[in-house]
Amino acid sequence: xxEAPPWxxxxxxxxxxxxxxxxxxxxxxxxxxxxxxxxxxWQRIPSSPAQEWEQVDLxxxxxxxxxxxxxxxxxxxxxxxxxxxxxxxxxxxxGDPTSSSTLPGLIVSMAHRLDVxxxxxxxxxxxxxxxxxxxxxxxxxxxxVTSVDVDPYLVEAARTRLAxxxxxxxxxxxxxxxxxxxxxxxxxxxxxxxxxxxxxWLHALRPGGxxxxxIAHTALLITADMGPxxxxxxxxxxxxxxxxxxxxxxxxPAKLNEVFTTARVREGEDxxxxxxxxxxxxxxxxxxWLYELDTPGVxxxxxxxxxxxxxxxxxxxxxxxxxxxxxxxxxxxxxxGPRRLWDDLxxxxxxxxxxxxxxxxxxxxxxxxxxxHLLAPAAAWRFAI
Numbered sequence: 037x038x039e040a041p042p043w044x045x046x047x048x049x050x051x052x053x054x055x056x057x058x059x060x061x062x063x064x065x066x067x068x069x070x071x072x073x074x075x076x077x078w079q080r081i082p083s084s085p086a087q088e089w090e091q092v093d094l095x096x097x098x099x100x101x102x103x104x105x106x107x108x109x110x111x112x113x114x115x116x117x118x119x120x121x122x123x124x125x126x127x128x129x130x131g132d133p134t135s136s137s138t139l140p141g142l143i144v145s146m147a148h149r150l151d152v153x154x155x156x157x158x159x160x161x162x163x164x165x166x167x168x169x170x171x172x173x174x175x176x177x178x179x180x181v182t183s184v185d186v187d188p189y190l191v192e193a194a195r196t197r198l199a200x201x202x203x204x205x206x207x208x209x210x211x212x213x214x215x216x217x218x219x220x221x222x223x224x225x226x227x228x229x230x231x232x233x234x235x236x237w238l239h240a241l242r243p244g245g246x247x248x249x250x251i252a253h254t255a256l257l258i259t260a261d262m263g264p265x266x267x268x269x270x271x272x273x274x275x276x277x278x279x280x281x282x283x284x285x286x287x288x289p290a291k292l293n294e295v296f297t298t299a300r301v302r303e304g305e306d307x308x309x310x311x312x313x314x315x316x317x318x319x320x321x322x323x324x325w326l327y328e329l330d331t332p333g334v335x336x337x338x339x340x341x342x343x344x345x346x347x348x349x350x351x352x353x354x355x356x357x358x359x360x361x362x363x364x365x366x367x368x369x370x371x372x373g374p375r376r377l378w379d380d381l382x383x384x385x386x387x388x389x390x391x392x393x394x395x396x397x398x399x400x401x402x403x404x405x406x407x408x409h410l411l412a413p414a415a416a417w418r419f420a421i
Contacts, residue, residue: 042097043069046106054108054141058148064174065140071096071105073165073197074137076120078112078129089115089129111137113165117286119189133280134287135190137165138227142277144171146225149259149273150248152176156222159184159240160205161212161249162279166194168227173198173205181205182221184212186283213282216240226250229279231332231421235405238268247403251421252281253332254325256410258401268403272396272410276321292335292352295373299350299358304370311382314349314363322396323381326388329410329419331380351377391416 044066051065075096078089089112094101105111113120116131123129147168152158154176160169163185172181183205185191191209198204208217212226213234221240224247231252241247241262247270248259257277260270281288317324317336324336335352344364351359357373359381369378388394391412399410401421410419 041069043071043102043106046102050106050108050140054144058144061144061147061171061175064171065144067174068167068170069201070137070140070165070167071101072201073167073170073194074105074111074113076113076123077137078115078120078123078133080112081128086130087132091120091123091125091127091129093120108139108141110139111165113137114187114190121189121193132288134283135164135187136280137167138279140167143168143227145275146227146248146257146277147171150223150225150246152223156180157218157220158182159216159218159221159224159237161224161226161237162228163190163194163207164227165190166198166203166207168225169194169205169207170198170203173203178204178206182217183207184210184217186211211282211284212236213284221245224248227279229253229281231281233403233408233421238262238266238403238405238408241268250277250279251329251410253328255321256325256396256399258403258410260401260403266404268401270401270403272399272401274395274397292354295335295352295354295356295358296337296350298356298372299352299360299370302370302372304360304372306369306371306376308369310361310363310367310369310378312385314347314361314367315381315385316347317349322393323385323388325396327381327384329421330384331377334377351381353377387417 048066051062055062076093079092081088081090112133114135115129118129158172158181160183163183169183188209191207195207216236220242222242222245224237226249229250229252243262243264245262250257255276255278257273260268262268315323337350340347346364348362355374357375357377359371359378361369371378394413398413402409408421410421
């Protein structure tokens with residue numbers, strides 16, 4: 037009798053934890069050596085003055101490595117333009133994550149929603165470490181799975197590591213917002229967020245096919261089925277999911293630090309009390325995501341004054357528009373630049389309240405190659421996505 041490898045027990049425990057609602061995926065999780073797909077990763081340095089990360093590189097079968105790689109956590113593998121594989125000893129990564137191995141429970145949940153049937157062709161958008169491609173290939177066969185990523189190194193590393201334990205799905209380096217490796221797929225799952233929903237996905241999705249994706253800068257997870265009329269219809273799911281957005285360059289565009297420098301202390305061109313309480317956009321996430329759907333591309337920041345506990349919220353836009361709202365007994369909003377961002381936020385809040393603060397998972401999705409939308413209940417609000 038062949039002795040089980042050292043990682044088998046850890047993988048089985050992970051499978052028990054993440055497949056309770058999707059038992060058909062238990063075998064795939066049990067038999068996928070995640071630690072071989074993620075040999076190194078970045079770990080955020082607590083309280084670092086900048087957004088800095090340190091490399092974690094542990095022996096392959098060490099208890100520490102198995103404990104972490106078989107936990108239901110996301111492992112950040114690339115920060116800015118630097119992959120953890122390429123970091124030198126003692127080197128610190130700086131910036132935002134640009135690739136990761138997503139927490140296995142979320143992958144299983146999305147794959148369960150995808151509802152793949154035997155013999156169907158699956159497109160896995162966002163190869164990353166290759167973990168989701170490995171799960172699909174284990175369950176439905178290598179020949180039925182294609183995985184794509186914009187980063188040639190990630191693709192080559194995933195292809196090599198997958199082959200190391202016998203998995204050979206098709207893995208290609210392409211910008212998935214453009215042309216795809218094949219003209220048709222039955223199922224498409226994206227572990228990167230998008231806006232707009234790429235026309236190429238909707239052209240390639242066969243009638244009866246299903247798409248699962250998230251909308252960039254929100255945690256709105258959408259499931260939609262392609263109809264015979266070329267429209268994929270579905271809805272926002274009740275459980276949120278957050279992914280990095282698609283990118284074409286080695287890193288994402290820089291933060292709006294110059295606009296923030298202006299917004300931090302400058303007297304606004306328009307100064308007034310807020311219309312209602314200053315929202316905490318990190319707690320009132322439905323409002324923040326509705327605002328993003330309505331007024332896309334606005335960067336949000338917040339802080340709390342240590343002396344008196346007053347909160348301040350900043351809204352920043354690439355065109356130089358900005359807003360600063362401070363709460364307290366004499367709450368004020370300062371706004372500058374060509375647009376009035378806080379006015380837009382208050383308009384969104386009023387309209388949401390007029391529509392009974394509907395839950396975001398009550399929105400319907402209509403996706404076509406010519407334009408995709410989310411529709412609020414009774415079509416009271418329509419967002420291009």
